[in-house]
Amino acid sequence: MTGLRVLFVDDEQELVATILERLRLRGVDATGVTEAKEAVELIRRERFDIVVLDVKMPGLGGLELLRIIKKEKPSLPVIFLTGYGSEKEAEEGCRAGARDYLMKPIDLDRLLELMRTATSDAPAESENGAPEDPGALAFFARIVADFDHDVTNVLNTINELVGLQKDMIGQHPGASPAAGERLGVLVDRVANQVRRGVEIVRRMSRFAHSVEGAEASLDLGEAVDGLVALAARRVRLAGARVEAAHPAEAVTVRASPFVLYEALYRGVEACLEAAPKLTTITVGYERQRDGILLFVRSEGESGPRPPLRPREDRLRLLADRLHGSIVALPGEGHANRIELLLPAGEPPR
Amino acid sequence: MTHAMTTDRLLLVDDDVEFVETMAERMRIRGLQVDVALDGPSALKRVAEKDYDVMVLDVAMPGMSGVEVLRRLRQSQPSLQIILLTGCATVPIAVEVVKLGAFDILEKPADVDALLQRIREARLRRLAAVEKESQERIDDILRRRGW
Numbered sequence: 001m002t003g004l005r006v007l008f009v010d011d012e013q014e015l016v017a018t019i020l021e022r023l024r025l026r027g028v029d030a031t032g033v034t035e036a037k038e039a040v041e042l043i044r045r046e047r048f049d050i051v052v053l054d055v056k057m058p059g060l061g062g063l064e065l066l067r068i069i070k071k072e073k074p075s076l077p078v079i080f081l082t083g084y085g086s087e088k089e090a091e092e093g094c095r096a097g098a099r100d101y102l103m104k105p106i107d108l109d110r111l112l113e114l115m116r117t118a119t120s121d122a123p124a125e126s127e128n129g130a131p132e133d134p135g136a137l138a139f140f141a142r143i144v145a146d147f148d149h150d151v152t153n154v155l156n157t158i159n160e161l162v163g164l165q166k167d168m169i170g171q172h173p174g175a176s177p178a179a180g181e182r183l184g185v186l187v188d189r190v191a192n193q194v195r196r197g198v199e200i201v202r203r204m205s206r207f208a209h210s211v212e213g214a215e216a217s218l219d220l221g222e223a224v225d226g227l228v229a230l231a232a233r234r235v236r237l238a239g240a241r242v243e244a245a246h247p248a249e250a251v252t253v254r255a256s257p258f259v260l261y262e263a264l265y266r267g268v269e270a271c272l273e274a275a276p277k278l279t280t281i282t283v284g285y286e287r288q289r290d291g292i293l294l295f296v297r298s299e300g301e302s303g304p305r306p307p308l309r310p311r312e313d314r315l316r317l318l319a320d321r322l323h324g325s326i327v328a329l330p331g332e333g334h335a336n337r338i339e340l341l342l343p344a345g346e347p348p349r
Numbered sequence: 350m351t352h353a354m355t356t357d358r359l360l361l362v363d364d365d366v367e368f369v370e371t372m373a374e375r376m377r378i379r380g381l382q383v384d385v386a387l388d389g390p391s392a393l394k395r396v397a398e399k400d401y402d403v404m405v406l407d408v409a410m411p412g413m414s415g416v417e418v419l420r421r422l423r424q425s426q427p428s429l430q431i432i433l434l435t436g437c438a439t440v441p442i443a444v445e446v447v448k449l450g451a452f453d454i455l456e457k458p459a460d461v462d463a464l465l466q467r468i469r470e471a472r473l474r475r476l477a478a479v480e481k482e483s484q485e486r487i488d489d490i491l492r493r494r495g496w
Contacts, residue, residue: 149409152366152457153437160371167378167445189367239412 004119008032009039009053012083022108028115034221036060038318040068049078049119052111055089055101059182063093064315070097070320077118080108093284097316135314140211146233147204147279154197161190210257210308218260220251220285220292227264228283235281238272240300245284251292253342255322267296267338270329274298274336291324291341298336315340356382357472358400362392363407363434367496372405375461381468389413396426402472403452405464408442409437416446423450428478430471434459 006028010016016032019228023030031048033039036057043051051069055062066078080101090101091159099118102111157245206231220290221244228244235242238311271281278300285294312329319340328339359381363369366387373383384399386392388410396404404422408415419431433446433454443454452471455464 031368149436153368156436157365157368160368160375160461163461164371164375164378167375189371193367234452236411237409237414 004050004115005029005048006031006115007039007048007051007053007220009036009043009051009057009062010034011054011057016301019106019108026108026112028112035085036062036065039065040072042071043069043076050066050115051076051078052081052115053078053091055080055086061089063089063096066093066096066098070317074317074320079111079114079118095316097313097320135317136258136262139265142234143204143207143230143265146230147200151197154193154200158190158193158197161186207261210261215254215256217252218255218257220253221246223257223260224264224283224285227261227268230261230311231265231268231281232282235268235272238278240278240281242268242281242283245282247286249287251285251287253292253322255342259318259321263315263322263340264294264296266311266315266318267340270315270338271296271298271336273311276296278336287344288341291344293294293327294324294340295328296338300336356380357468358402359468360385360386360392360401360404362389362404362410362415362421364388364410365407369407372461376465376468379461379465381465389418391413392418393421395465396422401429402475403430403432405432405433405434405468408433408446408454416442416449418463419446419449419451428475428482430475432464432467432471 004027006023008019008023008030009032010019011034013034016034020030020032031042031046033042036053037060039051039053040060042048049080053062053065057065061126062080065081069076069078073096078093078101080090080093080098081104082101087101087103090098094101100114102114167182167185168183192328203226206226224244224246228242231242268281268283272278278298280300281296281298283296285292287293315329315338316326322340322342324340324342326339327341328337351376357380358411359376361369361373361376361383362385363372366385369385369387373385376383384395384401386395390413392404394405395401406418406474408414410418415433415435419433422429422431430452431450432452434457435454436457452474453467456466
């Protein structure tokens with residue numbers, strides 16, 4: 001725990017002073033404030049590993065502060081402190097992205113344990129402030145593995161086709177000597193594989209460059225089509241198929257393409273887990289009165305609700321980064337659906 | 350000409366149709382009797398309908414993986430020899446398929462003549478296994494009849 005930078009936020013001056021002293025005695029680099037506004041300024045200005053904050057505070061409350069933190073520093077873990085009677089707010093906080101909550105009076109060992117757990121699985125932030133997010137890296141690695149497999153398939157097929165050409169040319173005694181026309185057909189088949197390979201590489205290149213992507217105006221239809229192509233292998237291996245569904249009218253959103261890809265891909269994975277005997281997964285969007293509804297829906301036999309918690313947390317984080325919110329998850333009365341509501345206009349800065 | 354009874358009967362299983370059809374053609378040129386299946390369930394159906402000496406089976410296939418096909422066939426077709434082909438061999442998969450009784454696991458791209466050599470060796474093992482089964486049946490009959 002030594003060197004851990006903690007921001008402690010509670011309106012009780014005496015409690016803050018005592019806890020800070022106790023934390024410092026244990027080697028924790030603790031800073032404390034008694035007002036949420038002060039906390040916001042500090043979080044913007046300095047780097048912390050974790051924030052511990054009281055649910056009930058005058059003025060800007062704990063839940064509101066949490067929303068600001070999640071918007072400004074989505075990967076910064078937050079632990080709520082709650083007194084008797086405010087457990088509901090603390091639970092709401094966990095749904096809104098807090099890692100955990102602790103009842104007052106504070107059991108310091110328990111708080112240290114929660115801080116240790118929350119920071120050990122939190123995405124780190126690099127020196128320039130860009131998230132070095134293990135979740136995003138894992139997603140990237142998965143897509144690269146599928147790309148590797150697709151390209152290898154093309155190369156293996158070309159290898160066999162070229163081998164067959166050699167066989168036909170007469171290196172093997174079983175080959176027919178009158179094979180000229182057949183050789184032409186084989187060359188065309190090699191050309192088809194090369195085209196297939198080029199399409200795979202083009203798709204992967206678009207995806208790989210999306211990693212650099214700061215927020216930009218994105219054509220949602222193109223993004224959905226791109227994701228469907230990226231997820232096709234993963235879905236096919238599960239014995240299902242994935243297709244895009246979107247209106248003819250072009251819809252543009254302001255978002256990071258990489259985050260959008262990951263949100264949709266995780267949605268597809270969650271559908272696969274929620275219903276092991278799927279037939280079809282549909283990825284698409286539709287305009288609604290209060291925004292753009294981005295959805296991943298599945299058809300097929302649904303299974304028991306899977307342990308979705310880590311994926312659910314990830315989806316909420318991604319929805320947050322897209323300035324949207326999750327409106328449906330499997331198990332919340334929507335057996336096979338994941339839906340995100342994105343703002344229709346320019347998102348808040 | 351090779352007599353049908355002595356030709357290696359091979360079932361190639363892979364979901365990449367262009368790859369598997371091309372490999373089938375190359376094996377036919379080399380005198381093997383080859384059928385093709387594009388997924389696990391079709392492969393299981395094929396071996397239930399027809400006798401094969403050797404199956405060459407892709408590991409990563411949609412719906413039912415090659416490892417699952419192998420697991421199911423170990424019970425119903427103990428003498429059928431199975432060679433797995435994989436695009437990305439990992440030690441845990443290799444250990445698992447060998448434990449499940451696969452004849453071998455080879456990495457793609459496999460040189461066609463090296464693969465053919467393994468198929469022939471697998472077929473010899475199949476013949477030995479079939480002979481052993483027959484001998485055991487004969488011994489059993491002899492024992493039961495007290496000869």
